[in-house]
Amino acid sequence: MTTTENTGADPHASADGFPAASAGSHLLGGDRPVHRMGFGAMRLPSAGWDGPAHDPERGIAVLRRAVELGVNHIDTAAFYFYGDIAANDLIRKALHPYSDDLVIATKVGPGRLPDGSWMDPADPAELRAAVHRNLRELGRDHLDLVYLRFLRTDGPGGDRFATLAALRDEGLIRHLGVSNATPGQFAEASAIATVAAVQNRFSPLARDHAELVDLCAARNIAYVPYFPFGGAGAPDLSALRHVADRHGATPAQVTLAWLLALSPSMLAIPGTSSPDHLAENVAAAALRLDADDLAELDALGEHACRASPGRRDLRHRP
Numbered sequence: 001m002t003t004t005e006n007t008g009a010d011p012h013a014s015a016d017g018f019p020a021a022s023a024g025s026h027l028l029g030g031d032r033p034v035h036r037m038g039f040g041a042m043r044l045p046s047a048g049w050d051g052p053a054h055d056p057e058r059g060i061a062v063l064r065r066a067v068e069l070g071v072n073h074i075d076t077a078a079f080y081f082y083g084d085i086a087a088n089d090l091i092r093k094a095l096h097p098y099s100d101d102l103v104i105a106t107k108v109g110p111g112r113l114p115d116g117s118w119m120d121p122a123d124p125a126e127l128r129a130a131v132h133r134n135l136r137e138l139g140r141d142h143l144d145l146v147y148l149r150f151l152r153t154d155g156p157g158g159d160r161f162a163t164l165a166a167l168r169d170e171g172l173i174r175h176l177g178v179s180n181a182t183p184g185q186f187a188e189a190s191a192i193a194t195v196a197a198v199q200n201r202f203s204p205l206a207r208d209h210a211e212l213v214d215l216c217a218a219r220n221i222a223y224v225p226y227f228p229f230g231g232a233g234a235p236d237l238s239a240l241r242h243v244a245d246r247h248g249a250t251p252a253q254v255t256l257a258w259l260l261a262l263s264p265s266m267l268a269i270p271g272t273s274s275p276d277h278l279a280e281n282v283a284a285a286a287l288r289l290d291a292d293d294l295a296e297l298d299a300l301g302e303h304a305c306r307a308s309p310g311r312r313d314l315r316h317r318p
């Protein structure tokens with residue numbers, strides 16, 4: 001994987017003045033402009049799958065503030081809930097009626113029972129039901145972007161991706177994506193219908209399937225890294241402190257700036273339930289790393305991958 005220096009005037013920069021616009025925009029699926037700094041809603045209901053619960057009013061305030069800062073790409077899923085607090089409900093309560101420029105992306109594939117336990121991977125009929133559930137919960141007549149979220153046990157996903165393509169043809173979905181996908185699953189889906197976005201785990205210290213990052217960059221397909229700060233628990237980003245100090249930035253901001261520097265089609269969706277972290281994360285859209293920073297961060301990643309080849313966070317379910 002190559003990292004390009006992201007300095008000076010950004011050809012993709014937007015002139016609309018919002019902090020989230022400082023890293024520029026990407027035309028999702030060729031027709032939906034989104035600022036490259038977005039927001040992930042998974043952390044709003046609770047800190048982890050087993051809690052503790054977060055204050056729903058604070059979640060609503062974080063969502064409204066994100067939009068005020070220019071975020072117009074929010075990532076969610078119907079399975080992001082804890083007890084009776086659900087990310088989709090918080091989004092609807094905070095932001096409905098939605099502004100025309102807001103893109104809400106959701107995922108189908110995994111399902112959770114009301115008690116929080118995980119179901120078997122969804123079959124085509126269950127995927128259809130999951131799309132309708134997202135429509136209902138979000139209060140929309142169509143979904144902007146729906147990912148087929150693969151599970152580690154999944155093999156080919158052709159019939160399920162074809163189901164989503166049919167729902168797109170029916171007008172219920174605008175664009176399709178794949179998440180947690182191997183290069184083989186991505187290729188299979190691409191042969192069925194246009195893949196507008198790939199959402200896989202990726203961060204300076206965990207570079208799974210880096211070849212997909214390059215492929216998406218080459219084809220101008222959105223690449224949306226999840227777990228930018230490493231996932232599971234409080235992030236340990238101390239390895240990035242040296243670069244952060246050079247810029248008077250935080251390690252979290254360096255993480256996001258590094259991701260955004262990888263390609264113009266890289267879209268950040270950092271998740272937080274904290275208004276302060278939200279402001280910090282969105283401000284990272286303006287941080288430009290230089291060649292020395294990028295070289296140092298590349299070396300960190302190589303070290304992490306050598307220390308733990310194919311590293312995966314096994315604490316994360318699904």
Ligand SMILES: NC(=O)c1ccc[n+]([C@@H]2O[C@H](COP(=O)([O-])OP(=O)(O)OC[C@H]3O[C@@H](n4cnc5c(N)ncnc54)[C@H](OP(=O)(O)O)[C@@H]3O)[C@@H](O)[C@H]2O)c1
Binds near residue numbers: 040230252
């Ligand atoms: N497709 C998939 O399979 C998949 C899987 C996981 C996530 N996702 C999506 O990807 C998004 C991003 O992932 P994630 O939120 O789980 O990422 P993450 O890398 O795990 O980061 C979130 C964690 O970092 C903390 N944090 C956030 N901003 C921070 C900052 N500036 N300084 C210090 N700590 C900070 C959060 O705590 P606070 O709340 O205290 O800030 C939370 O503990 C999710 O929200 C979700 O939309 C998708």
